Amino acid sequence: MSTVTPNLAIKYPRTRDTGGGDPPSYGGGNGDDRGNGGASDYGDRLRRARLGLVIGLTAVIMLFVGFTSALLVRKGLPTFDQQTNTYSRDWVPINLPWILLLVNTAVLLVSSATMEFARRDITRQAALAPVKSIPGVSLGDEQRFPWLGSTVILGFGFLAGQFLVWRVLHERHSFVNSNPSSSFAYLLFATHAVHLAGGVIALVWAAATALLHRPVESRRIVIDVAAWYWHFMALLWIYIVTLLWIAR
Amino acid sequence: MATSEIVHAHAAPQGFIRKYIFSLDHKVIGIQYFFLALTAVWVGMILSLLMRIHMIWPDANLPFVGHIQPETYLSILTMHGTIMVFFVLTTAPQGGFGNYFLPIQIGAPDMAFPVLNMLSFWTTFVAFVVILAAFFVTGGAPLHGWTGYPPLSAMQSTGPGEGLGADLWITSIAIFCAASLMGALNFITTTLDLRAKGMSMFRMPLTVWSWFITAILGLLAFGVLLSAGILLLMDRNLGTSFYVPLVVVNGQIMGHKGGSPLLWQHLFWFFGHPEVYIAILPGMGVASQLLSTFSRKPIFGYKAMVYAMLAIGFLGFMVWGHHMFMSGMSPYSAFAFSILTMGIGVPSAIKTFNWLGTIWGGRVRFHSPMLFAVGFVSLFVSGGLSGPFLAQPTLDIPLHDTAFVVGHFHLIMGVAAIFGIFAATYYWVPKMFGRMMNETLGRIHFWFTLIGTYAIFMPMHYLGMAGQPRRYSQFTEVAYLQHLIPLNRFITYCAIITIAAQLVFVINLFWTIFKGPKASDNPWEATTLEWTTATPPPHDNFGGHTPVVHNGPYEYGVPGAARDYIMQNEPATSPNPAH
Numbered sequence: 001m002s003t004v005t006p007n008l009a010i011k012y013p014r015t016r017d018t019g020g021g022d023p024p025s026y027g028g029g030n031g032d033d034r035g036n037g038g039a040s041d042y043g044d045r046l047r048r049a050r051l052g053l054v055i056g057l058t059a060v061i062m063l064f065v066g067f068t069s070a071l072l073v074r075k076g077l078p079t080f081d082q083q084t085n086t087y088s089r090d091w092v093p094i095n096l097p098w099i100l101l102l103v104n105t106a107v108l109l110v111s112s113a114t115m116e117f118a119r120r121d122i123t124r125q126a127a128l129a130p131v132k133s134i135p136g137v138s139l140g141d142e143q144r145f146p147w148l149g150s151t152v153i154l155g156f157g158f159l160a161g162q163f164l165v166w167r168v169l170h171e172r173h174s175f176v177n178s179n180p181s182s183s184f185a186y187l188l189f190a191t192h193a194v195h196l197a198g199g200v201i202a203l204v205w206a207a208a209t210a211l212l213h214r215p216v217e218s219r220r221i222v223i224d225v226a227a228w229y230w231h232f233m234a235l236l237w238i239y240i241v242t243l244l245w246i247a248r
Numbered sequence: 249m250a251t252s253e254i255v256h257a258h259a260a261p262q263g264f265i266r267k268y269i270f271s272l273d274h275k276v277i278g279i280q281y282f283f284l285a286l287t288a289v290w291v292g293m294i295l296s297l298l299m300r301i302h303m304i305w306p307d308a309n310l311p312f313v314g315h316i317q318p319e320t321y322l323s324i325l326t327m328h329g330t331i332m333v334f335f336v337l338t339t340a341p342q343g344g345f346g347n348y349f350l351p352i353q354i355g356a357p358d359m360a361f362p363v364l365n366m367l368s369f370w371t372t373f374v375a376f377v378v379i380l381a382a383f384f385v386t387g388g389a390p391l392h393g394w395t396g397y398p399p400l401s402a403m404q405s406t407g408p409g410e411g412l413g414a415d416l417w418i419t420s421i422a423i424f425c426a427a428s429l430m431g432a433l434n435f436i437t438t439t440l441d442l443r444a445k446g447m448s449m450f451r452m453p454l455t456v457w458s459w460f461i462t463a464i465l466g467l468l469a470f471g472v473l474l475s476a477g478i479l480l481l482m483d484r485n486l487g488t489s490f491y492v493p494l495v496v497v498n499g500q501i502m503g504h505k506g507g508s509p510l511l512w513q514h515l516f517w518f519f520g521h522p523e524v525y526i527a528i529l530p531g532m533g534v535a536s537q538l539l540s541t542f543s544r545k546p547i548f549g550y551k552a553m554v555y556a557m558l559a560i561g562f563l564g565f566m567v568w569g570h571h572m573f574m575s576g577m578s579p580y581s582a583f584a585f586s587i588l589t590m591g592i593g594v595p596s597a598i599k600t601f602n603w604l605g606t607i608w609g610g611r612v613r614f615h616s617p618m619l620f621a622v623g624f625v626s627l628f629v630s631g632g633l634s635g636p637f638l639a640q641p642t643l644d645i646p647l648h649d650t651a652f653v654v655g656h657f658h659l660i661m662g663v664a665a666i667f668g669i670f671a672a673t674y675y676w677v678p679k680m681f682g683r684m685m686n687e688t689l690g691r692i693h694f695w696f697t698l699i700g701t702y703a704i705f706m707p708m709h710y711l712g713m714a715g716q717p718r719r720y721s722q723f724t725e726v727a728y729l730q731h732l733i734p735l736n737r738f739i740t741y742c743a744i745i746t747i748a749a750q751l752v753f754v755i756n757l758f759w760t761i762f763k764g765p766k767a768s769d770n771p772w773e774a775t776t777l778e779w780t781t782a783t784p785p786p787h788d789n790f791g792g793h794t795p796v797v798h799n800g801p802y803e804y805g806v807p808g809a810a811r812d813y814i815m816q817n818e819p820a821t822s823p824n825p826a827h
Contacts, residue, residue, distance in 0.1 A: 044441075048360050052437045059429045059471045066475025066515055073511050074490060083494070090506035177487035180506065187482065 042217040049225045057232055060195060064236065067191070068243065071184050075247055093248040094181040097168045101241055104161035111154030112234040118147035119227035126220040148207055148223065151230070155200045162193055181247070188240045196233050202226040260787040270370070272362035273787060277369050278348030279680065284373060285340035285669075286754075288331050291380070293747055295328040300740040304733065306722045321721035322391035323409050327383070329394030330417065333523065334424050335376055337665050341530035342466070343372065343431060345672045346459040348680060350435060352778040353456050355444025355795040355817075357788045360437040364430050371427035379420035382413040390414035393719065395516060398491035398509045402483040405497055415484065418477050425474040428466050435463035444777070446797035450554070451816070453776045453801040454547065457554050458533025461561045462526050468565065469522040476515035483507070510575055517568035524661050525564045528628075529557060531668020532599060535624045537801075538671055539603055541774045542618035543610025544812055546802040549602040556595035556602075563592045573641045574648045582641045589639035596632055600625065611805075615772070616690030620671035623698050624664055630702070631660025634709060649719070652712025655705045663701045670697070670753070677757070678771050682784045683764030689756040693749060700746030704739050711735060775815050776801050 078087040121144060131137055166189070169175075169182070176186040206222040261267045271277060301308060302316045309315050316324070347365065351358055359365045382389040387408040392401035396418070404411050439460045443452070452460075479490040483504070491512045492504035540547040547553060569577060569585035603625050612618065634656040638644050647653060670693075678684050716723065716732055723729045770779040777797070781790050795817045803814035 048437060048441050051441055052361060052364075052433055055433045055436050055467065056429075059433070059467055062468055062471030063475050066472040066518075067479075070475065070479060070490060070511055070515065073508060073514070077508050077511075176482070177489070177503075180489060183482065183486075183488040183490065187478070191478070 046221050049221050053225050053228055074180050091181055092179045094174050094185050095172055097165055100165055104158055107154055107158045107161060108234050108237055111151050112231055114147045114150040115227045115230045118151060119224055121147055122220045122223045126216050129216045152203050162189055185244055192237060192240055199230050199233055270366060272366050274347050274351050274359045274365055277365050278344050280369050281339055281343035281347055285336050285344055288335035292328050292332040295324045297747055298324050300743045304737045304740050306724055318721035319391060319408050323389035326393050327389045333394055337527035340669045342462050349778055350456055350459050352789050353453050353776050354447050355777050356442035359434045360442055361434050365434050368427050368430035371423055375420045375423035378416055382416040385412040387411045387413050390417045398512050399495050402480060402492045418481050422474055422477045425470040428470045432463040432466040435459055444795050444797055451797055451800050454536040454553055455533035457557060458529045461557050462529045465522045465526050465561050469519040472515055473519035513572050513575060517571045521568045522564045525560055527661050527665045531624055531665045534668045534672045535621045538617050538621035538675055539606045540802045541772055542613045543607045544804045545606055545610040546804055548605030552598055553602055556598040559595040570639055573644045586639050586641055590636050593636055600629055616687055616694060617671050617675035619694045620667050624667040627659055627664035627667055631664055647712055649717055650712035651708040651716045651718055654718050655708030659705045677760060678767035679778055679783055681761045682767055683760050684767045685760045686756050689752050693752045696749035700742055703742040707735050707739055773813055775803055775813050777816055780815055780817050
């Protein structure tokens with residue numbers, strides 16, 4: 001179902017077709033179950049959220065498949081110029097600030113790493129939550145590095161970096177309608193930025209659930225799914241930069 | 249309301265707004281989708297009536313619209329197509345009945361993501377409001393047809409309605425894409441992850457299979473349409489040239505250069521052809537379900553039906569070029585698209601054969617849902633048979649953009665899909681509202697609609713072969729079309745009668761909802777899980793327990809059983825089922 005292996009094994013039956021009793025329940029008694037029918041517990045909800053994410057990312061991939069094929073067609077097709085009565089290619093390579101783009105890529109990759117630490121951190125917390133709830137049991141050091149906050153800041157840093165890229169492009173007089181190459185650069189950057197901003201909102205939501213004292217299991221689901229989405233955003237970004245490099 | 253939380257989705261809501269407006273209950277959302285589609289279908293139908301009247305009385309002064317100008321005719325045509333395809337044929341069978349019955353038929357308490365489900369409906373609603381707004385802005389609704397071909401659609405100055413109206417049109421489609429993607433995500437996750445114990449994939453009713461496959465098609469198709477729509481909006485408003493070559497509009501050279509209108513056609517039809525199957529597949533599922541139930545026989549070739557639907561869905565993504573034979577594509581590409589398109593005939597024929605095999609020798613009960621299911625098969629065959637004609641480039645060249653095409657796609661994608669919706673309505677309203685629909689009114693509605701739609705769309709094939717072009721506002725003054733006016737008049741009369749007959753349906757529906765005789769839990773003696781629960785189903789569908797499935801979905805006429813059917817949740821080992 002999911003494409004990932006949590007670093008703390010959570011046991012649940014792969015299918016429920018073969019019978020074998022109800023799946024084990026985690027975090028029960030916190031009023032968090034979907035109740036009625038008892039089919040939904042924490043492990044099930046995590047798996048379902050990850051499955052939903054994979055399916056949702058398929059839609060995002062199709063969006064970029066559409067953009068990519070449009071780019072290849074637009075770049076490759078000779079077009080008839082009625083003024084000169086000839087066929088010509090009107091694709092003028094855009095002069096992108098590659099150094100700045102590489103810096104942005106680095107920022108995004110580091111944020112992906114901090115996101116992964118945040119995901120592992122919350123996974124550990126979720127696994128230890130039942131132990132901690134035993135009276136008199138302490139797990140010692142509660143100080144943790146704010147991985148989630150770092151990711152949000154780095155995410156904003158990336159968006160700011162992209163803003164700088166746009167400023168540079170404007171200074172170089174590469175506007176959205178200057179040439180198909182710049183149209184696609186703006187299009188891909190903007191669409192990626194919108195999707196990444198969605199990821200930032202998800203992270204802020206995850207932080208908010210922490211403030212709302214929602215159970216750690218619920219927070220873990222939000223952070224886990226946001227993390228995989230975030231990694232996907234990094235991959236998508238590398239794809240976009242590579243595509244623009246190849247299509248120069 | 250967007251702040252309501254997933255985890256509380258199953259506490260039964262109390263207030264009116266939580267219960268009926270921003271509900272998280274898939275059943276309420278399904279009914280919302282259903283009534284949205286019912287509203288949209290009346291808008292679309294009245295637009296078609298205006299077109300038919302204008303065609304034979306071009307100088308008539310009509311109420312509200314006055315004398316229809318050529319531009320107004322094109323606006324009406326565009327909005328009719330768009331509203332019918334998106335807000336009726338995509339919304340009712342999948343969003344409406346799929347939402348209501350997919351979770352119940354697989355034994356789930358709700359959709360996988362109830363909040364997303366609610367958002368999906370309200371996003372669709374916003375899209376509907378936005379597209380209706382196009383009627384009321386300066387210049388009116390767009391002129392470019394539901395396919396929105398550039399350059400006409402890609403610039404503001406190409407005609408009245410191509411200004412703000414066209415922007416609203418594209419925005420509405422983009423919003424609809426987002427809503428459909430949310431819906432598809434929910435349908436797929438629910439089907440894969442929320443099936444009750446014992447409900448293996450091959451025990452799912454064929455309706456569930458059809459909704460599942462439709463959701464996969466939507467997931468893959470709507471993202472591409474969204475990308476195409478974003479590019480179109482950029483061409484219109486940011487001065488880019490994705491689709492627009494160097495063009496002269498009204499004597500003025502536009503700023504665009506080098507774009508390819510064909511690029512839009514490729515992206516649009518990559519979505520557009522699967523969209524045809526998004527409209528018809530749920531109808532296939534409903535027809536299979538009903539033919540089996542009302543013939544009291546297991547479905548003939550269950551697995552073949554599943555594989556045929558998968559094959560249709562798969563091939564549906566391979567054939568978009570057959571909409572573009574006239575675009576100057578290479579004959580080699582046209583040949584490939586042609587062969588693949590005719591290949592779809594194979595799984596379609598398997599399905600038709602199996603439907604006929606299902607009713608063959610059955611003890612058929614001709615209740616109104618069954619009538620519409622049989623009508624679906626009839627229309628699917630009649631509308632489908634003209635497909636292989638159009639799939640051949642040599643025949644498509646003369647028939648392209650004639651009334652032949654209009655007759656073809658209305659029979660198969662329009663009317664057949666609508667018959668699937670009607671069949672589903674007559675079949676499931678007793679479960680949804682707890683009351684039986686009137687059988688006599690149902691039969692009247694069926695016969696008027698069946699004969700009426702055949703009388704409207706069959707002659708269009710002849711009109712097309714005689715050379716009548718589609719999308720022309722006025723043909724009555726064209727010399728070579730004079731002899732076709734009487735036939736066109738006949739079609740318009742039939743359209744008026746058929747549309748009037750739909751009032752019978754609406755009266756029957758609302759009378760049933762408020763005053764109809766109470767329905768029992770299983771009035772059709774069907775086997776699937778929705779008939780095992782109360783009527784109408786409680787908030788969590790099964791009243792506090794999760795069903796366990798022991799049987800396939802079509803156990804009718806079982807030898808040695810106490811009755812002629814076995815419910816899906818009856819233990820298979822019991823020789824004499826309890827109740």
